[in-house]
Amino acid sequence: MSTVLTNEAQEQLNHIRYSRDTVHAHSPAIQKLFNLVIDYVDDAEIAGKNGTKVIWAGVPWAMPLIYSAGAIPVAFSEVGRISGQEAITVSEDYYQMPAETCSMVKATAGEWHLRKQAGTSITRIFGSSSGCEPYNLAWEVMKKEGFDVYTSDVVYRAPGVEGERYEELVRYFVDEIYDFNEWLTGSREIDKESLHREIARKNYLMRRMREIMDLRLQHPFHVKSLGIMYLMNGLTHYFGKPEEYTEVLDALVEELSGLEADEAERQRAIPLIWTGGSGQEFGIYETIDNAGGALLGFVSSPYTRDFPEDIDPVESVARFQLQSQMAGASIYRRHVIEQQVDRIQARGLILYGYLGCSFGSVTREMYRDYFHNKGIPSINLEGTFQVGAPSGQLLTRIKAFIEMLS
Numbered sequence: 001m002s003t004v005l006t007n008e009a010q011e012q013l014n015h016i017r018y019s020r021d022t023v024h025a026h027s028p029a030i031q032k033l034f035n036l037v038i039d040y041v042d043d044a045e046i047a048g049k050n051g052t053k054v055i056w057a058g059v060p061w062a063m064p065l066i067y068s069a070g071a072i073p074v075a076f077s078e079v080g081r082i083s084g085q086e087a088i089t090v091s092e093d094y095y096q097m098p099a100e101t102c103s104m105v106k107a108t109a110g111e112w113h114l115r116k117q118a119g120t121s122i123t124r125i126f127g128s129s130s131g132c133e134p135y136n137l138a139w140e141v142m143k144k145e146g147f148d149v150y151t152s153d154v155v156y157r158a159p160g161v162e163g164e165r166y167e168e169l170v171r172y173f174v175d176e177i178y179d180f181n182e183w184l185t186g187s188r189e190i191d192k193e194s195l196h197r198e199i200a201r202k203n204y205l206m207r208r209m210r211e212i213m214d215l216r217l218q219h220p221f222h223v224k225s226l227g228i229m230y231l232m233n234g235l236t237h238y239f240g241k242p243e244e245y246t247e248v249l250d251a252l253v254e255e256l257s258g259l260e261a262d263e264a265e266r267q268r269a270i271p272l273i274w275t276g277g278s279g280q281e282f283g284i285y286e287t288i289d290n291a292g293g294a295l296l297g298f299v300s301s302p303y304t305r306d307f308p309e310d311i312d313p314v315e316s317v318a319r320f321q322l323q324s325q326m327a328g329a330s331i332y333r334r335h336v337i338e339q340q341v342d343r344i345q346a347r348g349l350i351l352y353g354y355l356g357c358s359f360g361s362v363t364r365e366m367y368r369d370y371f372h373n374k375g376i377p378s379i380n381l382e383g384t385f386q387v388g389a390p391s392g393q394l395l396t397r398i399k400a401f402i403e404m405l406s
Contacts, residue, residue, distance in 0.1 A: 003041055003082050012081065013038065015282040019226045023289075029251035030227045036239040036248070037230050041082055044074045044240050048121030053184065055124040056112070059152060060236045061321040062126065062180060064198035064307075067242060069185050074122060075237040076108055080280045080385040083111035090114060095141055097134075104277075104354045104385035105134040109141060116145060123147055126180070130154040150183040152176050157322050166322070173318040195313040201242060203306040208249040209235055210304075213296070215256035217344060220269035220294035222256060225285035229278050232298055270405050271344045273297035275337060275367065276352035279383040281390035284398060288350075291402035295350075297340035299333055334370060341376060347405040349378035350398075354385045377405065 020034035048054035057066060057073035066073045087110030091097045094113065097106055116123065127139055129151045139149050153176055157169060182188045212231070216223060223231065231252075238245040270293045288295065307320045340346065349371055351364040368378050379401040383390065 003045075012280065012282055015286075016226070019224065019282075023224050024227055027222065027227075027252070027255060029248050029255055030223055030231075032244070032251070033227065033230060033234065033248045036234065036241060036244060037081075040239045041074060041078050044072050045121050047072055047240070053124075054122045055126050055184070056122060057126045057237070059126055059128050061155070061317060061324075062152075062177075063237055064202050065177065065181060065190070065195060065317060066184065067238075068191055068194040068198045069181065071184060072240045073126075073237050074240065075233070076104075076127075077233055077278060079108045079111045080104065083107045083114075083385075087111040087114060101134050102132065102354055102385075105132070105138050107385045109138045112142060112147065113145060116147070125149045126184075127151045128155075130156060150180065152180055155321060169322055170315065170318050173322060174314055177314050177317060190314060192313050195317075196309070199307045199309060199313055199316055201246070203309065205235060205238075205246060205249060206304075206306060208246075208253055211253050212249065212256065215253070216294075216296055218261060218266060219256055219259050220271070220296060221265055221289075222259065223252070225288045225293070225295050226282055228295055229274075229285065233278055268292060269294040269296075270348070270402055271296045271346045272402075273299065273337060273340050273344070273346045273349050274352065275299045275333075275349060276364070277354060277385075279352055279381075279390075280385060281383045281394075283390045283395060284381070284383065287390075287395045287398045288402065291399050292406060293402045296344040297346055299336050299340065304336070304339075334367060337367065337371070341371075346376065348401065349376060351378050351380045353380075353382055377401075 016034055016037060020031050024030040024034070044054050053069070053071035055066070055071060055073060056076065056079070057063070058076035063073055087108075088103065088106050090110035090113050091101070091106035092099060095109060097109070112125070123146070125139070125142055125147050127135060127149070129136060130153075136151075139151055143149050155169075155173055155176070157166070161169065178188045178190065181190050209232075212223075216228070231248075234245050234248075270291075272288070272293050272295050274295050274297070276299075305320075305323070308316045311319075337349070341349075349367070351367055353364055364380050368380055371378055379397065381394065381398070383394070
């Protein structure tokens with residue numbers, strides 16, 4: 001099936017095209033990136049119809065394993081980009097989800113329902129039981145709708161867990177990885193040579209991303225906010241096309257390396273750190289750009305350390321995840337934010353979350369209070385997971401915040 005976009009989704013797609021054709025007319029690399037974004041879901045649908053294993057996947061640690069098995073992951077984030085109010089209405093009216101439920105859960109469940117009715121070729125869902133309770137309920141609902149749903153168990157590393165207790169977590173997680181592979185392929189046997197190649201690819205791409213982020217400190221406006229957000233998102237799933245995504249990063253490094261120093265541009269930029277999920281209200285990013293803000297630091301994407309390549313690749317996946325700030329208490333991520341503040345000399349934090357996500361709202365308040373006491377101002381934003389135009393009040397707040405930092 002080809003994605004049938006609602007008016008809201010079509011409007012946001014036009015925003016992506018405008019960013020590709022006009023805002024980033026100077027960057028062939030970012031133009032190619034946006035082509036990958038636009039074609040991602042439809043091309044995955046075609047691949048599924050032609051016999052390739054394609055799954056909805058919301059678990060970043062599994063992406064190298066999925067590709068090593070010859071499958072294509074379609075990230076949950078892309079559900080938000082193609083869904084609109086109709087998906088929310090389905091979840092609230094058909095599934096009787098309360099209006100207060102997180103917009104991410106309602107958008108994904110509603111969009112999957114609509115796509116199932118339209119004959120989607122992607123009928124398998126891989127999620128995590130550690131996401132949130134509303135999602136755990138959504139998994140059960142999707143099973144009743146005929147989807148093949150698999151959820152991995154909680155992968156959590158509490159503060160201070162080291163030594164033998166940590167090794168127990170590694171062994172448990174390794175077993176979880178084999179269980180997932182059995183669901184994905186029908187066999188517990190993992191092609192370790194292929195997985196090792198995917199780990200090496202991931203490490204290469206993360207190193208390239210580190211180069212890009214360092215080069216952007218000297219050229220903060222070469223890639224605008226929407227472009228860098230999708231570049232970071234793609235580091236997880238490659239938009240279903242690893243080779244083409246690799247070409248994007250290689251080309252962007254070449255572009256940035258070939259630019260002449262522009263001290264005026266660097267001085268004009270207001271360095272900002274983005275924490276939380278990526279919003280689908282693209283007007284937010286445009287407002288940041290127009291106010292002189294530059295998103296130079298990110299927290300949620302794991303590009304700061306490599307997978308170990310000198311050990312068993314399955315164990316490598318487990319250890320990489322358990323050492324990630326995404327697999328434990330918020331204090332781990334707070335330390336990463338502090339490192340980013342120092343690295344880019346950040347003037348402010350943008351703390352972003354989805355409407356209805358109580359878990360995320362608590363974390364953002366913790367960060368706001370902690371960094372306020374350190375003299376780092378922040379703005380706490382809530383937006384929708386599904387596409388839509390941001391409210392005028394939200395844009396006014398963002399503009400005022402960045403102007404305050406200038």
